[in-house]
Amino acid sequence: MTTIYDRGAPGRQAAALPSLARPEQEILAYIPAGLRRRERPRLPEVSQPELVRHYTHLSRLNYGVDTGFYPLGSCTMKHNPKLHEDLARLPAFAGLHPLLPEEEVQGALALLWELGEYLKGIAGMPGITLQPAAGAHGELTGMLLIKRYLEDRGELGTRTKILLPDSAHGTNPASAAMVGFQVVAVPSDGRGMVDMAALRTALGKDVAGIMLTVPNTLGIFEEDILEITRLAHEAGGLCYFDGANLNAYIGRARPGDMGADIFHFNLHKTFSTPHGGGGPGAGPVAVSEALVPYLPVPEIVREGDRFRLRWDKPKSIGRVHPYFGNFLVMVKALAYILTLGDEGFREVSAGAVLAANYLRVRLRGTYKVPYDRLCKHEFVLSGEGLPVRTLDIAKRLIDYGFHPPTIYFPLIVKEALMIEPTETEPKEVLDAFCEALVGIAGEARERPELLQRAPHNAPVRRLDEARAVREPVLRLLFDSPQA
Amino acid sequence: MNPYIPHTPADVRAMLDAMGLPDVDALFADIPAEVRRRHRPLGLPGRDELSVHRYLAGLADRSSGQELIPFLGGGLYDHFVPAVVREVLSRSEFYTAYTPYQPEVSQGTLTWMFEYQTMICELTGMEVANASMYDGATALAEAALMAHRTVGGKVVLVPRSLNPGVRQVLATYAWGADLRLGDVPYGEDGRLALAEVPEGTCALIVQQPNAFGVIEDLTGLKDALGQAFLIVYANPIALAVIEPPGAFGADVVVGEGQVLGNPLSFGGPLLGLFATRREHLRRMPGRVSGQTVDAAGKVGYVMAFQTREQHIRRERATSNICTNSALCALAATVYLSALGPDGLRRVALLSMERAHALADRIAALPGFRLAFSGPFFHEFAVQCKRPATAVAALRRAGIAVLPPQFLAPTGIKEAFGVAVTEKRTWEELDRFVEALRGGGRK
Structure with missing residues (x-):
């Protein structure tokens, strides 16, 4: 694969800059001699046409939502509305410095406050912070809130455990561990839901809280959710809800009504902001009344038609972001909320759940569906029973023009394929995807090597992931001096 | 009709029929009735595109x-951000993709990540870099956690000349992990004055240039620290003219990468830089792109060392980070290539x-x-x-x-x-x- 370093020639530059008024050496003299940079950093030297062609070329090696169907489970790869890109480029949003005095940034604060109010309403919870920059950052914020809450109540030394269903996202245990909590797994039962007997056994005076994903990563709504949160609260624990799967019920149910104490949103999932090739996202956190005093500072407060920053919150965990969170992502999320309104939210969850169930029903004759019941916005197939691995099925899907689903997750399903179609795919695409998966199952039996060598129709053939670890090359090494 | 949802009433009917369900509400029968009954809408009507644009542009104008x-x-x-940066970023094959879990259809992302890692290593004088953190502040906090994991010790030495906002974020993370921040004063010249390295120190943080803009002299600091980490929070633009921290034995270099081709954005999204020494690679947080070959022997890129990460290692991961600041890192890559x-x-x-x-x-x-x-x-x-x-x-x-x-x-x-x-x-x-x-x- 050609990198930008393979292009260009010494002396080329893709952007013209103003001249210095004085000789370079005079300016460099402001830096003490021993601290001046000695060797030039090896950066590309390319003209603008070369630069543009290189990155246009790279873009064409990528598959995005704008390229085609991207049913990556638990990631909610829905359409990213184009209005949002325009709005985020408005100079008064994109060019605004966050350390300007609050009276100079009233528009930005108004936007954040308004988004916060809507998110509180969607969660059915009274408190919000917009600072977390991603879902996992929201989880970490939630764990810090639990720690502060326990500290405030003198229970920090005794409540040390966080319960986690065995179907949880990997970020959940990692977030709990960053705040020093001990992670205890709670098994799922035959329905794919939390095993209630195991939960009762695990709950005790040493439990700080439980992290739940609703619906869970099998796409199944925890039907006992009210009982789960009641039991957890009775035991003195707090209930954290991972909001990655909010697309399943937005506009129809609220985590606050299910007993959630902490709930994180993923604006880059449910609220349609682009995933950016891995970010940036945003992970605002809503909380119940008991946790409001601990929320990060500053709080954005409305006073009449003015907005100000409130810092005097002695019980706050402090800041989790150096400014206000991923503001431009929030601009897009607010635009989405305003476009949809209540009716739009209901259409979103209806469309997402309809599409997932439709695919499940169409595919269950071909693939094993370990928990074959009404699902929400996603469901999990298993590649078990076929003479190939799930990885091979995923790679073959690429040849059919689809992005593969999430694979080998959740861990409780062998050879898992986790499929989340979202509400933004036409029925024709869903049908074509089913036909591809049915065709692939046939190929798996007749010509397994076809799958094992897939993809055949991608910018590269199957890549050797083990080699990248065995013989790590994590940057260009410039073995030969730069031409 | 909702412009983002293509299902016609006939499509909906056909899909429901395929499942044998009477109506859409039947899809939500598994949500407890009590929960559904408690639901309250926002009281918000939907709006057309023009009206949403007007409303948000109006809000923008309220910021004097x-x-x-x-x-x-x-x-x-x-x-200044050259126009070419925004043009490249507007390629939706970049911005509508996610984490490159499937490398064969993500070579665009993985290749620029590899380029980016190379550029960040070059600027900082370090051996490996990850493909981004949320922002400089959380990158610094993660570096402190990494120092603690590597060398033990619960004291992180922090100069009073560290950016106050960054320090607040560091303090939150440190409290979460039961680490203690120790103060390092500064002298008349505004540079840090390290008198001693107390027992139990796992890291010293130095901002380069510091919150006052003053250029620190990193000479001898690593020697004074011994095993403890020298963590440098650097401005990558300054590193074009200031000797990079790698030359002074820094263990981790982090920094705020907004300056590399990203707008101010009212403070977000930002770009956390993170670079370290090869020996610390397996303790580093975040995604890394690595070079490999495909089945035909052609060079390509994949996410490497995923066994450090939360989706594999869970509670024993090096960090919980998953979604990061990829698109801002792409901006940095294009910016550095353009300049x-x-x-x-x-x-x-x-x-x-x-x-x-x-x-x-x-x-x-x-x-x-x-x-x-x-x-x-x-x-x-x-x-x-x-x-x-x-x-x-x-x-x-x-x-x-x-x-x-x-x-x-x-x-x-x-x-x-x-x-x-x-x-x-x-x-x-x-x-x-x-x-x-x-x-x-x-």
Whole structure:
């Protein structure tokens, strides 16, 4: 694969800059001699046409939502509305410095406050912070809130455990561990839901809280959710809800009504902001009344038609972001909320759940569906029973023009394929995807090597992931001096 | 009809029929009735595109700060972003993709990540870099956690000259992980004055240049630390002209990458830089792109060392980070490619040239002095009797600076901060000086 370093020639530059008024050496003299940079950093030297062609070329090696169907489970790869890109480029949003005095940034604060109010309403919870920059950052914020809450109540030394269903996202245990909590797994039962007997056994005076994903990563709504949160609260624990799967019920149910104490949103999932090739996202956190005093500072407060920053919150965990969170992502999320309104939210969850169930029903004759019941916005197939691995099925899907689903997750399903179609795919695409998966199952039996060598129709053939670890090359090494 | 949802009533009917369900509500029968009954809508009607655009553009216009000339930094800086950066970023094959879990259809992302890692290593003088963290502050906090994991010890030494906002985030993470922050004072020159390294120290943090804009001398610090980490929070533009931390034995270099081709964005999204030594690779947080070959022997890229990460290692992962700041890292990659070594150096020198010219002229005004004698890059603290009066005078001239309350936590008295980038014109510098001369004294 050609990198930008393979292009260009010494002396080329893709952007013209103003001249210095004085000789370079005079300016460099402001830096003490021993601290001046000695060797030039090896950066590309390319003209603008070369630069543009290189990155246009790279873009064409990528598959995005704008390229085609991207049913990556638990990631909610829905359409990213184009209005949002325009709005985020408005100079008064994109060019605004966050350390300007609050009276100079009233528009930005108004936007954040308004988004916060809507998110509180969607969660059915009274408190919000917009600072977390991603879902996992929201989880970490939630764990810090639990720690502060326990500290405030003198229970920090005794409540040390966080319960986690065995179907949880990997970020959940990692977030709990960053705040020093001990992670205890709670098994799922035959329905794919939390095993209630195991939960009762695990709950005790040493439990700080439980992290739940609703619906869970099998796409199944925890039907006992009210009982789960009641039991957890009775035991003195707090209930954290991972909001990655909010697309399943937005506009129809609220985590606050299910007993959630902490709930994180993923604006880059449910609220349609682009995933950016891995970010940036945003992970605002809503909380119940008991946790409001601990929320990060500053709080954005409305006073009449003015907005100000409130810092005097002695019980706050402090800041989790150096400014206000991923503001431009929030601009897009607010635009989405305003476009949809209540009716739009209901259409979103209806469309997402309809599409997932439709695919499940169409595919269950071909693939094993370990928990074959009404699902929400996603469901999990298993590649078990076929003479190939799930990885091979995923790679073959690429040849059919689809992005593969999430694979080998959740861990409780062998050879898992986790499929989340979202509400933004036409029925024709869903049908074509089913036909591809049915065709692939046939190929798996007749010509397994076809799958094992897939993809055949991608910018590269199957890549050797083990080699990248065995013989790590994590940057260009410039073995030969730069031409 | 909702422009983002293609299902017609006939499509919905056909799909429901395929499942044998009477209506859409039947899809939600598994949500407890009590929960559904409690639901309350927002009372919000949907709107058309034009009306949403008008509404948000109206909100944007309510920020008077957009009209001010930004001579304020405090960690984020108003550098020029060549148009080519935004053009590349608007390729939706980049911005509508996610984490490159399937490398065969993500070579675009994985290749630029590899390029980016190379560039960050070159700038910082380090051996490996990850493909981004949320922002400089959380990158620094993660570096402190990594130091603790690697060498033990619960004390993180933090200079009082560290950016106060960054320090607040670090303090939150440190409290979460039961680490303690120890203060390191600064001298008359504004540089950190490390007297001793207490027992149990796992890291010393140095900001380069620091919150006052002063260039730190990293010589000898790693020797004083022994096993403990030297963590440098660096401005990557300054590294075009300042010797990189890698040359002084830094264990981790982090920093705020906003300056590399990203707008101020009211403080987010930002870009956390993270680079370290090869020996620490397996303890590093975040995604990494690695070179490999495909089945035909062709060079390609994959996510490497995923066994460090949360989706594999769970509670034993090096961090919980998953979604990061990929698109901002792409902006940095394109920005650095567009400027090249000469262009980046020019940006650094232009900023310095103008910053020093302005500082000299301010220091020559009666009643004003530079707070520190140490060498500085493109930002400096100005002291005067009534900084609030000076800031107000500048505001009347349409100029914004870093207010005294931002710098107050560092212990500096009666000072405001001034940052100058290549975007500030000589006329704007004149205007700045005139404003102070006219109304900022006393």
